[in-house]
Amino acid sequence: MELPRYHRLRGPYYRLEGRACPGCSRRFFPPRSVCPTCKSGGLRPFAFCGRGTLYSWSHVLQPARGFASMAPYTVGMVRLEEGPLVSTQLADADGVELAVGMPLEMVTRRIRDADEHGYIVYGYKFRPLLMATRPRP
Amino acid sequence: MRDVSVIGVGQTPVGEHWDRSLRDLAVEAIAEARRDAGVDRVDALYVGNMLSGELAGQENVATLVADAAGLLPKEALKIEAACASGGAVLRAAYLAVACGAHDYVLAVGVEKMTDVLTDGVTAALALAADADYEAAHGITFAALNAILMRRYMHEHRASHEDFAPFSINAHRNAALNPRAMYRQPITVEDFIRSPIVADPINILDSAGISDGAAALLVCPASEARRARRPPVRITGSACATDTLGLAERTDPLVWQAVADSARLACEQAKLKPKDIDLFELHDAFTIVSVLSLEACGFADRGSALKLAAEGRIALEGDIPICTLGGLKGRGHPVGASGTYQLVETALQLRGEAGPAQVKGASIGMAQSVGGSGSVAITHILQV
Numbered sequence: 143m144e145l146p147r148y149h150r151l152r153g154p155y156y157r158l159e160g161r162a163c164p165g166c167s168r169r170f171f172p173p174r175s176v177c178p179t180c181k182s183g184g185l186r187p188f189a190f191c192g193r194g195t196l197y198s199w200s201h202v203l204q205p206a207r208g209f210a211s212m213a214p215y216t217v218g219m220v221r222l223e224e225g226p227l228v229s230t231q232l233a234d235a236d237g238v239e240l241a242v243g244m245p246l247e248m249v250t251r252r253i254r255d256a257d258e259h260g261y262i263v264y265g266y267k268f269r270p271l272l273m274a275t276r277p278r279p
Numbered sequence: 280m281r282d283v284s285v286i287g288v289g290q291t292p293v294g295e296h297w298d299r300s301l302r303d304l305a306v307e308a309i310a311e312a313r314r315d316a317g318v319d320r321v322d323a324l325y326v327g328n329m330l331s332g333e334l335a336g337q338e339n340v341a342t343l344v345a346d347a348a349g350l351l352p353k354e355a356l357k358i359e360a361a362c363a364s365g366g367a368v369l370r371a372a373y374l375a376v377a378c379g380a381h382d383y384v385l386a387v388g389v390e391k392m393t394d395v396l397t398d399g400v401t402a403a404l405a406l407a408a409d410a411d412y413e414a415a416h417g418i419t420f421a422a423l424n425a426i427l428m429r430r431y432m433h434e435h436r437a438s439h440e441d442f443a444p445f446s447i448n449a450h451r452n453a454a455l456n457p458r459a460m461y462r463q464p465i466t467v468e469d470f471i472r473s474p475i476v477a478d479p480i481n482i483l484d485s486a487g488i489s490d491g492a493a494a495l496l497v498c499p500a501s502e503a504r505r506a507r508r509p510p511v512r513i514t515g516s517a518c519a520t521d522t523l524g525l526a527e528r529t530d531p532l533v534w535q536a537v538a539d540s541a542r543l544a545c546e547q548a549k550l551k552p553k554d555i556d557l558f559e560l561h562d563a564f565t566i567v568s569v570l571s572l573e574a575c576g577f578a579d580r581g582s583a584l585k586l587a588a589e590g591r592i593a594l595e596g597d598i599p600i601c602t603l604g605g606l607k608g609r610g611h612p613v614g615a616s617g618t619y620q621l622v623e624t625a626l627q628l629r630g631e632a633g634p635a636q637v638k639g640a641s642i643g644m645a646q647s648v649g650g651s652g653s654v655a656i657t658h659i660l661q662v
Binding site: 143147151154170172178197198199200201202203204205206207208209210212215217218219226227228229230231242253254263265 | 397398399401402405409411412413414415416417418419421422423425426427429430433474475476477478479480522524525526527528531
């Protein structure tokens with residue numbers, strides 16, 4: 143990933159920053175400039191809380207270039223508490239039996255192999271909610 | 280707007296053409312389409328292609344093809360709409376003739392994929408997804424469709440095996456098509472045992488990486504009788520779009536662009552889905568066939584698997600799909616696939632589909648989908 147592009151993405155990638163529409167109060171991730179529902183501009187930054195539930199997932203066995211060292215890895219879609227779905231990698235999912243609807247939380251992780259530019263790209267992933275996977279006392 | 284007809288079609292075999300380049304393939308398809316029409320005149324050339332820059336190191340590809348095919352100094356433009364580029368290029372040709380800007384326009388789809396190793400092709404195909412929010416996270420195209428497939432299985436209590444009839448149908452029909460890449464019939468056992476790409480999607484759920492080119496020559500319907508072969512009218516042509524990112528839809532299992540483009544094309548042709556004799560749909564993955572049949576009104580939500588299980592998608596069924604193999608059986612040279620679908624539909628309507636002929640077919644629909652349902656282009660052809 144090119145450095146300026148990575149820099150532009152720091153809000154969404156590190157803080158799960160999307161947008162909220164002042165017209166109809168819909169929330170968006172990733173950020174967008176125009177609300178597709180009420181067509182108003184002037185959307186404001188909105189930081190999602192980072193919790194959600196699993197919509198669906200897949201274990202990727204045939205990775206794209208740039209992800210070979212991570213394969214096999216798990217990707218999925220998460221329904222955020224505030225409404226939107228987000229496409230993401232799932233972290234710490236080895237040995238966990240995944241199920242539609244299970245609670246997840248955001249973590250910050252390395253999201254791809256270091257590329258020819260040499261630096262490491264970090265961003266959000268979602269893992270099974272710690273409190274939910276611990277055995278009850 | 281003028282009525283427009285397809286007067287000539289051409290196609291190369293789909294396959295791994297180690298000894299042939301992008302330009303060789305395009306030139307062959309164009310030459311065959313011109314011979315088929317028996318008409319020399321070409322006013323403009325539109326080239327449908329998705330990945331020439333990424334996989335062949337070549338942009339300015341329309342000029343390249345015009346030059347190689349001996350069409351200089353005519354207008355030549357590349358049309359790109361991801362995997363729907365083949366549908367988009369006929370739409371561009373259709374619009375140019377319908378509005379009167381040109382009379383004889385060649386639409387050729389071409390893709391050369393097999394020079395590059397699989398991980399490079401996988402990364403290139405992901406260019407049709409959202410670069411920052413899908414591809415950059417390692418979410419491949421197969422993975423996006425796998426997420427949809429697992430969710431579909433969850434919502435409709437389906438098993439992976441329930442998707443087998445789509446792949447079996449495609450291979451059975453491809454066996455009857457000498458231009459197809461995968462001509463071996465497969466069984467349910469083959470389908471179940473096939474290696475996983477991104478679970479639950481396996482190799483036999485997925486259309487294969489391949490090379491090929493297909494071309495159509497179009498002209499005003501009023502002049503179509505000049506051609507050597509029976510003309511095929513374009514009675515519907517429509518394009519619709521949806522969010523680039525799959526997660527940004529209210530319900531990812533509803534492919535609204537697919538539904539909208541089919542509805543608009545049917546309205547233009549003054550037809551209903553039940554009037555369609557065959558449907559060349561975009562079966563890049565088995566789940567795409569399911570979602571397309573449901574979005575286009577051939578099956579209620581959650582019931583497309585039943586349609587396939589009952590054999591209604593077969594050549595002798597009430598809604599035959601992938602009649603010459605589809606993307607799965609014929610092969611999926613991405614930017615060319617839409618033009619293959621249209622060439623095959625025209626051959627069916629001309630009664631020239633050989634052993635794969637759908638008896639009495641007079642109305643065909645071909646639909647090209649780009650991204651994960653983010654752009655859809657539907658054509659209706661009639662004789």
